[in-house]
Amino acid sequence: MLRFLTRRVIGAAVILVIISGVTFFLFFVIPADPARLACGKVCPPTTLAQAKHNLGLDQPVVVQFVSWLGGIFVGRDYPGLGHCPAPCLGYSFVNRAPVFETIIDRLPVTIALTVGASVIFLTFGVATGIIAALRQGKALDKVASISSLVGASMQIYFVGTLLMYFFVYQAHVFPQPKYIPITEDPVGWFGGLLLPWIVLAIIFTANYTRMTRSTMVENLSEDYVRTARAKGMSGRSVVLRFALRGTLTPIVTIFGVDLGTLIGGAIITETTFGLQGIGRLSVRAVDYSDLPTLMATVLVAAGAIVAMNIVVDALYAVIDPRVRLS
Structure with missing residues (x-):
C-alpha cells in the first residue's frame, strides 16, 4: 500500500506540473496582456513597461513559468507590489493581494x-x-x-x-x-x-x-x-x-x-x-x-x-x- 501511494503521489505531482504548464501558457500567452489589464484603460507606455516589470512579464515565458513554479515552494517578490510568501500562486492585480x-x-x-x-x-x-x-x-x-x-x-x-x-x-x-x-x-x-x-x-x-x-x-x-x-x-x-x-x-x-x-x-x-x-x-x-x-x-x-x-x-x-x- 505504501509503495502504491508513493507512486500515485509522484504521478499526481507530475500531472499537476503538466496542468500548471498548460494553464500558464493558456492564461499568460494566449489572452490579452495582463500588464495592460493591471495598468488600466488609460496607461502611458512608461507605466505599462513598469507594470510588466512588476509582474515579471518582461522576461521570457519559460523564465516566467519557472519563477511562478518556484514561488509555490519558496515564495516570490513582486517589485512595487510586495512579497508573496510560499505557497505563492501569483499576485492578483485586481485584489492587490497574493492569490x-x-x-x-x-x-x-x-x-x-x-x-x-x-x-x-x-x-x-x-x-x-x-x-x-x-x-x-x-x-x-x-x-x-x-x-x-x-x-x-x-x-x-x-x-x-x-x-x-x-x-x-x-x-x-x-x-x-x-x-x-x-x-x-x-x-x-x-x-x-x-x-x-x-x-x-x-x-x-x-x-x-x-x-x-x-x-x-x-x-x-x-x-x-x-x-x-x-x-x-x-x-x-x-x-x-x-x-x-x-x-x-x-x-x-x-x-x-x-x-x-x-x-x-x-x-x-x-x-x-x-x-x-x-x-x-x-x-x-x-x-x-x-x-x-x-x-x-x-x-x-x-x-x-x-x-x-x-x-x-x-x-x-x-x-x-x-x-x-x-
Missing part, C-alpha cells in the same frame, strides 16, 4: 457546501437505490426510477431560484442562504447553508440512486450472493455483507470524482445563492480578467480531483478484497 490568501479565505465556504451536500446525496441516493433494487419491479422501484430521472433533468439555477422564492421569501421556512463561520455561530452556519445543500443534493441524489439500483440488481444475481442465500444467511446479511460491498466500488468511484469537482468550485450553486466560495471567485476572475486568480482556481480544482482519485484507488483495496494494490 493564495484569497483562495484560503474562500475555501471554507466551498468545503462546507461540498461536505454538507455530499452527506445528504450520498446517504439518500445509496439508500434509495438499495430499496429500489430490493423492490425491483414494484411501485416503490418505479417511483424511485421516475424521481431520479426527474431529478437528474433539473438544473441548479432553476431549482435553487424556485425554492428560494417559495421557501425563503414567501413561506419563510428557510433563512436567507449565506455563509457564517461555524466557529462564530454553528446554528447560523447550518441554517444559512441548508437550502444550498438540499438543492445541490437533489441533482446528485438522482445519479447515485440510479447507479446504486442498477449495480445492486446486478450483484444480487451473482453466484456468490445466491450461494450465501443457499447457506441460510438472512436477507439483511446477504445485502449488507455481499451485494452492498460489491455495489460500493462504482459508487466510490463517481463519489471521488464528484467530491473533487465540488471542492474545485460549485460554480452554479455558489452563484445562484451568492456564496463567496472558490466557484464564485473563478467567475469573478473571468469577469475582471484576473488571470493569476483564474489560474490558481484551475489548479485547485485539478489538485482536488487528482487527490480524490488517489483516495478512491486506495479505498478499492478496503472495499473489495479481490483488489490488491502492488
Whole structure:
C-alpha cells in the first residue's frame, strides 16, 4: 500500500506540473496582456513597461513559468507590489493581494457546501437505490426510477431560484442562504447553508440512486450472493455483507470524482445563492480578467480531483478484497 501511494503521489505531482504548464501558457500567452489589464484603460507606455516589470512579464515565458513554479515552494517578490510568501500562486492585480490568501479565505465556504451536500446525496441516493433494487419491479422501484430521472433533468439555477422564492421569501421556512463561520455561530452556519445543500443534493441524489439500483440488481444475481442465500444467511446479511460491498466500488468511484469537482468550485450553486466560495471567485476572475486568480482556481480544482482519485484507488483495496494494490 505504501509503495502504491508513493507512486500515485509522484504521478499526481507530475500531472499537476503538466496542468500548471498548460494553464500558464493558456492564461499568460494566449489572452490579452495582463500588464495592460493591471495598468488600466488609460496607461502611458512608461507605466505599462513598469507594470510588466512588476509582474515579471518582461522576461521570457519559460523564465516566467519557472519563477511562478518556484514561488509555490519558496515564495516570490513582486517589485512595487510586495512579497508573496510560499505557497505563492501569483499576485492578483485586481485584489492587490497574493492569490493564495484569497483562495484560503474562500475555501471554507466551498468545503462546507461540498461536505454538507455530499452527506445528504450520498446517504439518500445509496439508500434509495438499495430499496429500489430490493423492490425491483414494484411501485416503490418505479417511483424511485421516475424521481431520479426527474431529478437528474433539473438544473441548479432553476431549482435553487424556485425554492428560494417559495421557501425563503414567501413561506419563510428557510433563512436567507449565506455563509457564517461555524466557529462564530454553528446554528447560523447550518441554517444559512441548508437550502444550498438540499438543492445541490437533489441533482446528485438522482445519479447515485440510479447507479446504486442498477449495480445492486446486478450483484444480487451473482453466484456468490445466491450461494450465501443457499447457506441460510438472512436477507439483511446477504445485502449488507455481499451485494452492498460489491455495489460500493462504482459508487466510490463517481463519489471521488464528484467530491473533487465540488471542492474545485460549485460554480452554479455558489452563484445562484451568492456564496463567496472558490466557484464564485473563478467567475469573478473571468469577469475582471484576473488571470493569476483564474489560474490558481484551475489548479485547485485539478489538485482536488487528482487527490480524490488517489483516495478512491486506495479505498478499492478496503472495499473489495479481490483488489490488491502492488
